[in-house]
Each structure stands twice: as C-alpha cells, then as structure tokens.
Amino acid sequence: MPEQPEQPEPVREIDTTTGRAHGHDDCPQCGSTEVSRKGNTLSLICGFCRYEWVGSRLEDTHGLGEGIGALDGRTYLSGAADITSADDLVTIKCQGCGSEVVVDTARALEARCHWCRSILSINDKIPNGAVPDGILPFHITKQDAMARIGQFAGKRKFFALKKFRSEFKAENIMGVYMPYMTVDGNVTATLHGAGEVLTRKYTVQTGKNSRTTYYDANVYDVARQFDLHVDDLIVESSAARSNIDNRANTNNIINSILPYDVKNMVGFDSNYMGDFSAEKRDLNIDDVARRAHAQFLGMARESIRDDIRPYDRGVSWTHEELEVHGSRWASVFLPVWLYSYAEKQGDGSMMVHYIAVNGRNGNVMGSVPVNKGRLFAVSALVAAATAAVAWPLGIAALAAG
C-alpha cells in the first residue's frame, strides 16, 4: 500500500518567542546592560556607548494587519497562549557575577543585580502570561500627563470631596503598562427583522382643543447578511480591569481611554519598560473571547446602519447571528498614566477612583469622588430659586383657570 503524504499541520500559533535566555539583555555593540529607550521614540539606546537601534513592529514582522479575510479557525501569537503556570517569581542567574536574582514578574520584567549592578531581564515568553507579544511604549511624558490630570481635576473641584481636594497631588500619578489583547476577526453576520417606511403623516382634530398626529407606514421584512473583517479590536486581559461595574469600581474609566495605535506596537523588549511597572495578564483567550464576539456583533450592527437608512421609521432586529470563521489574537502592553484615590463609602466599602491618561495620545478621563451633601444642597438651592419664579406663575395660572 503506497504511503500517503502527511498533511502539514495548520498554523495556529504564530511564534514570537525569542529563544533568548533570561538575564542580560545587552547592547549589541558593547555588551553593556545599561540600555534604555531614547526619549519618546521607538529607539533603544545604550547608556554606555550611545549605540542606537529600533525595535521591530509586529505588524511588519508577522503580517498582523494582513489576510484577515483568510483567517480560518483560531490563531494566536505565542504571548497570547494559555497561562499554564501560577509562578510569578523567576530566578535569573546573573551572567555578570553568577549570583541569583529573583524577578517578581507580576510587577516588573527587569531587576538589577544587587551585587554587580547589571540589569537582568526576562527575555522570552514565560508560561504565566507576564510577557506579551508586543508593547506600545509611552509617548506622553510624566509632566504632560500631570498637566492633563491636573487640568481635569481642576475643572471638577467645587463638588469634589474635601479630602480629595486637599490630598490631590498630580505628582502622584504612576505610569503602568496594562495587559490587553488585540483580536482580528473574519466573521459573517446575519440580521433579520422588520423595517418601516413612512408613507404619510397627518394631524387630525380629536377634540375641541386637541390634535393628534398619525403616521402611515409600509412594513417590510428585512434581512441582511455580510462579511466583516475586524482589525485590531482591543480587549482587557486582566480579570480585575475587565470587571466593569459602576456600582463597585471605576474600571470603565481605564476602558474609556481606549483605543491605542496598536498598529505601531513593537515586539516586546523589557528595555522599553524602564522604571514603569506592569500588570500581568491573567485571562486566556477563552476567557475574553465571549466579550470579543459580543463586540464583533455590536460592530456588525453598527456597520449596517448606513444600509438601512431608507427605513426612516427604523428597523427592529429580532434575530442576529454571528459566525466567527477565524480570529487572530496577540497580547500587548499598553501605557497608562494613572492617578488613583480610594474613597471610603458609607457602608464601609472602598471605591477606588481613577483618573487615567492614554500614554500614547493623551486622552484623559476620570472619576472624581463627589461631595454628595454639597451637590444636593446646591441642587436644592437651584430648585428653590426656580420655585421662587415658577410657583407664583403657577398660582396665577391656577387662579386664572
């Protein structure tokens, strides 16, 4: 019996591992570990010999912006692979002096050797989700972010909690890299419902002093089916941040400074992080896929709105279906300037209020704790002033009637 040629395995994981051992991430020219980011650029520079080099954009190296229509099944980059280890602490042997240094990957991906002072880095993917595929370095400086946050809070002083006003210091902002996933989707949406087109509008006298407007309309059975190629939808991959509940937290603030220019993300290199801390990814693709698919469906509904404009009385969609033929996932660190303030509420629980600045484009959004007593008093004063004018008029109107 002739042997059948083996079918090649379908590509499901796009390899973004570096194959490099953890430890020195040194200058390619002189071997120094004093490497840092050059200003706000995507360049890295050696602090010893001043040699400069640029990280590679993931879009260019792995073709992430292409072939969305050909996506078939679920594809992911190595950094978005399932988390298989809960160990945050990674021990690195220093290549400079041989001592062992522990890196807490839940907060940072670099540590300085306490003996020889060389910088040790996590240079490749690790199974606890701490190392993403890409990173978008900060573009907004701390001074700029402080000014934006100060301006935002300054416009919201009068009704802010007295303690917040007295303790607010824009210098206390922190730069942090938040974990997200970007997802491309090759989907087909099917929508079905009823639409109405106005044919006549008329007003009739229904009483001595009353009139009623009526509308005649043609009713249609409306169906639409179309393909949608979604490019770089961003979803939270931290369980704490993705829990958006306005009664218990202000995570919607961090959510609202999205999107980012993820097309410009570079392959992860811990030298881009500098002194900034990072939050570790703790959600897998399975955990965030449901939300992403719901967002795909929302995008499909939004994208068809221009096509159903002739239904000037609107459309009532009763059935909607989304088929995800293929998706492509990548994990990424995105930069956020964050100011936080913990408010103790009446029931004893703590509400953490955030003011966040998008570390790339400077968009700012925040939640300022409200002095409800003062706001209520002012609202009551406004109401009383209005009553002082409106009620005499009302009495006059009733008397006249």
Next chain:
Amino acid sequence: MHMDLQIMATTLATSGDGGSAFFGIILFAVPFIVGWFTYTTFYRRYRNQDKRYLFEHTTAAQRSNLNRGDTFVREKKRQRSSTIDGRNDDEPLTRAAHSRVREALEPRKTQEERLAQEAREAQPPRDAQAPRDAQDPRDAEQPRDAQPPRDAEDPPHAPPPV
C-alpha cells in the same frame, strides 16, 4: 418684573380653555425637575460612569459580500408613534431577542476531518457483522411443502371492483 411674569402666566393660562390647570401643575413641577437635572448633570460630569471604549466606532472594520432581503409585508395605518415598535437599529450594543454566536475554533478543513472521524466512531457496529447463526432461519429456506398453499381468491381487504 415679577408683575410682568404674572401677567405672562395669566395670559398663557387663559389662551386656551381648560389648559390653565395643566399649565399651573407643570409650573409646580418645574423646580423639582430643575433640581434633579442639576444634581444628575454635575454627578455625571464628576463620575463619568457612562464613559466607555467606543469600539464600534473606533475599530477598523471592512464590510463585504452584502446580501439584502427586503420584502413588503403590509401597510400600517394611523400609528401614533413616529418610529417602529421595538426599534433597535440605533442601539448596536443592545442584543436582539434571538442572538447567536458560533465560532470555528480550528480551521474548516481540520474541523471537517475531525467531525467525519467522530461520526464514524460514534456509529454502532453494523448488524451485517453479527454472527449469522444468531439469525432466525429465513422462510425462503424452508421446504416449499411447509408453506401454506396460495389462495387464488382476492384478499378480504382488496377494494371492490368498479
């Protein structure tokens, strides 16, 4: 000025029969509405609870292969509302009554092969492979003498001749 306002209210109230009581009630309610509006406006401005990632507007999405179906159903007369009942085309994040999402976790070809294999494995062993000894002897194999003689008459359930 207060006098002028009173004259204005009286004028408005007397401009239509029976409307003055309604107008007076509205004026009594206005301060409460203004107070509530002041409170919620400032609260929203400080807390920004309604802010979110506007992904449906900011994420690049290319639409293609659009198929349309628009079938006239009927005409509706004398509708009081200016919009269709249950309108939701302008609320893309509100899910329709029947909403379904299906995802292909693996490439289509691999999926088809796997499903075919699973279907093959799920089938029970065929009866034809059961031992023939377990089967009852077929009537045809019985000697012809043992069979009842054929009745030449029509069977009792046969339809009557026309």
